[in-house]
Amino acid sequence: MSRVDEGELGLRGTFRLLRRAFDYAAPFKRQFAVKYALALLSLLPLLVLPWPVKIIVDHAIIGTPFGEQPIPYPAMMQPIIEFLSQQTPTGIVLWAVGFQLLLVMICGAVGTSGNERDAADSVLSSGHDIASRTENEANQAFSLTSGLLGLIDWRVMIRLTQSINHHYRTAAFARLQKLPMTTFDDESVGDAVFRVMYDTPSITNGIYRIVIWPFVSVGMGLLLSIALATFFPGHPIFWQTALGVMAVAFLCALPFGGKLRRAHLSARGAGSDATGSLEEGMHNMLAVQSLGAEDGEQKRFDEDSWSSFSEYRGVMAIGMIIFLIGAVPGAALVGWAFYSAIELVVYDQISAGDFGLLITYYLALLFAAITAGGLWIRLQENAAGLHRVFFAMDLPSEEDPPGAPPCPVLRETARLVDVHYTYPDGTPALQNVDLDIHVGRITALVGPAGAGKSTLAYLFPRFIVPQRGCLTFDGADTTGSSLASLRSQVSFVFQETQLFDATVDENIRIGNPDATEAQVRHAAQIAGADAFIRALPKGYHTPLGRGGGRLSVGQRQRVAIARGLVREARILILDEPTSALDPETEQNLVRALREASRERAVVVIAHRLSTIREADEICFVEGGEIIERGSHATLMAREDGAYRRFVELQSQGAA
């Protein structure tokens, strides 16, 4: 996938991505509603917080009597004011402190400045590249407040984040599994890891920036503007400058949108490359060590890893430039507002205690304004991750069209009719292929390396879809039938054996989880694997390690064959099953295939004469076409036959 051209990420594309992320929030409506309610609730302490401090300052320390301060208290506070006005100054202080302690418990705040307020969060240490930062992103949660309320708010949100991430991470993974096999020929496994693990959190992050942050910042902005207008009527300068700061935050970042998107995209690309080269090196450690390629691999990873770090710094630098550009007009606006507030105090229009209140509100309002104004540029960062996730999820997949009928069960003959297949890169692979395979018979595909034998065999389980022609079962076209119903009838044993890090038993069972122990044993016996499996420390329940690491290649091949046999499929295809087998095992296997073919159509791709000879029909493939077919004897009878030439050379080699 990394090599597929993903195209430019323009403005329109960005809108489309964000729109789609927004839609992705739909299944979680209820949880979002709860978060909204809690966010609103956590705005309230903002309004209450500064009052105890103001009361202490104005009525205890400075000692202004209630009712004589320049600005009267709002009506809703009258009962409290009446109560406090009967207290001594010491009493006022004690009551105010008591109230503050309550606020600390409930919402984790006592006053106004940074050190006096807490916000529940769980941001853990992370590194300085995209991948190491996404763990926080995948588990992000924030609250405007702390204390009991903040903890509840935080808890609701982290669970929401995780549900969304889990949902889409699983969806992305499921989609990757559904991609046609040929896609993975060009796919870096590390890239897939990166997309599923590190790009999917962009979905939640994007959703929050579209759904939650505007709500929180606009709600907070409105609430604070109303509070300011109520407590300090006639001073529009505060909400006006805040609006100005919002515009500055938005406009100064605007010219950098495209740049930031591209920088993020290449930082993610570089991170994926680093993961890719690491994965490749680890996956192929045997080749690296035995060919002494350690230095080269190290150099490659060194470069890829450093480039992911550098690209990340590039993203950071753009952010810094945007900040510096916006800081100048922003600071001027805020300075102006401060100056006006000072004038109010100095010319006795408000008290010193009011000033603290005013500034607290104003700073909170600025926070809301900067958040709202900066949302657009922040979304550009998400666009890159979204682009990468959605790109992978949108690749043409193998999924059935809705209502695909099940494929008929093969009774006798599966037939490829006039099949043409061209690789995605345009190289023709198969032409005019007509081939019948029959239950009860063994068909061998023979031919030089690169002739197209494996490609031909891939047609039966529909690993590839031919551009022309079709596959029929007993005369019925299978095109358009559901994939699962077709594949359940085909058992394929690959040339490269792939074993999982699981027990031998689980590895054999993968194609037929319901197989009985006896069936597993029987299949292993046929494949010549039973003896060595039983010699393993825990027999069939021995874990095999990564890629079946504790077995030799030949042993792995036999486990893979057992796996193919245990699956009760009507068609059994073996691609070079015997290449790594010793002659004795091979002979046993060939006899077993004869046995198996009673209920199955067996297709064998092989070079070894001893295997080929057993076939009922031999198809000689060359240059993507079947050029000869018939039994061994028939084909050998042809004086100038390609098969005969092939066999003669083979025997020359062996004799």
Added chain:
Amino acid sequence: MSDTTAANDALASLGQGGETDRLSFALVLQLLRRSASMLHPVRGHLALLALGFSLVASIGAFALPLGIAFSNSVLLPNAPTELEAWLLRLPHAWTSLEVLSPDQRMDVAFKVLLTFGIIAAVATPAYLGLYYYLVWILQRVNQVLRVRMLEQLQRLSMRFHSGSRVGDAIYRMIQDSSMVTKLIEVLFIQPVMALGRHIYGLAFVALLDWRIALGMAACWPVYLALGAWGSRPMRVDFRRARETNSDVTSRIQENISAIKVIKAYGAEDALLAKFESDSRTAFDAAFDARYRFAVFNVAVFWVTGAALAIAGGAAALLALDGVPLPAIAAAVGYMAWNFGIFNLLKERFSDGVGSLRAIMKTWANAQNVAIGLDRVYELLDLEPEVQDEAGSTALTGVAGRVRYEDVSFRYQSDRAVLDGVSFEARVGQMTALVGSTGSGKTTVVSLLLRLYDPQQGRILIDDRDLRSLQVKSVRDHVAIALQENWLSGTTIAENIRFAKPDATDEEVRHAAKVAVASEFIEALPAGFDTVLGERGTKLSTGQRQRISIARAILKDTPILVLDEPTAALDAVTEARVLDNLAEWGRERMIFLITHRFGAVRRADQIVVLHEGRVRETGTHDELFAKHGAYRRLVDHETGDSVPPVAAEVAS
């Protein structure tokens, strides 16, 4: 079982700490201290950075008197002090005024704001620049660690790798290693700066009122108790979060790698369910860890907030009574409690307690950092099973022979794979290793490459024990074409250059020619520059096998090992490859592992292995005549012992 085997069996359990916590307060500190050595290479940069930050901070120091001036001479009409008047370039006469006029206060306000503006204009860009520099330094440290981990992984024997998961390595190298970038913060910035600020705040508060200072100090035991309560469970949770996330990474990596089989056997749904459960487990573990972390921080703030509220109330009571300040405070110019002092106390108290809170938060985070680094060390501290022994020397050439003397080997605790194997191979000879599947053929050559060391017996190259030779020098003298030919997702030319990146185009072409690969390569649209798929899957197995052979040939070593190199080749191609190799290998030692007797016949010497033992040794003719194990194998291959089935099943 030898010690190395025991040690390596233990490797299999790497990264499964489970619910236990093997760290403690002391061990966390020790771990962090040990990691500090990783900062050593960048100490020059760090010193420069510290200098830069202190310069910026000293500009910021001007802000402190400005804040006091703002409270006293703007919000209140008090006269500025001498220092403030000088800093703000106010008329000196103002310092002796009883009360400032509103216009004068506005003048002070304007100058305070302007000065703040100037400080910010200088300090902000400088700060951002320094931060960028810091990130660069930290990334360097992280990069060095990542490469060191890769180096270590490459040194660990194949026995380790077949028992460990790729995703685990990815997680350790990307996620766990990134914790090294937090060392500076955890080790230096927080303990030094925050503690400094705390002590400064405490001293300042004590200057004003010792009782309030005592209240501030009373936070210590509460914080310590919180730390004692929270650290261990946090470590357990953090470790589990890392392990489960590493499992998810592995799951993706393994499933995508094996996608062919998954598709062919319709196992998508079953494996998706496993992935989903892994993913759920990982999120749950991340939740547990973060929940504990969040609760810890909220609890810390409860203490902080309560202390702040109470101290603020106490200061307000003092200020409202106008209590005189202690003599020592009076000496600095403060006479009695008033609004300005109230504000000042609150500010210092909040900063002093706030920095303690920051230390607590850092401590909580340090548990996570420590777990990450612990997982890094788990890997770095593994003793490679195969390594250069003290006094080992480099192999500089292979003049005569390789001898196996009574070599025995087992992988894990299984039965012996090789059991007393002895034979000799000479330069100029082709030695074929034959035997049934699982008889130990590949293991024999793996030992020659020192992918493993034998538990018993020894292998000699020109009479020097392989163990006394440096691993790298041995591998430099052996080239191998592997049975499972892996190609990387680069061009064909680069794949051939895999073991010798600086080879010329000419050499690459020549190697391809010997391996009978140049014809099909040149027929490809981009020839040698054709980019292969990730797993080299655009080519047929036979084609990949030949590229794999070309790769080994290019390495141009005195010993060449071909492990089933021709299994997927048709007879014609196989014959051509072998002819070329015989010609090319005249002065070399070639080991050939194969089942194909057309190839075996060409060997100068055939070693027949059976269940890890050498059954027969000799030439084809000798062994064929012997009617022994070898003869039986040949008969199977040519099918002489099997009735011709083809005719039988004509119906």
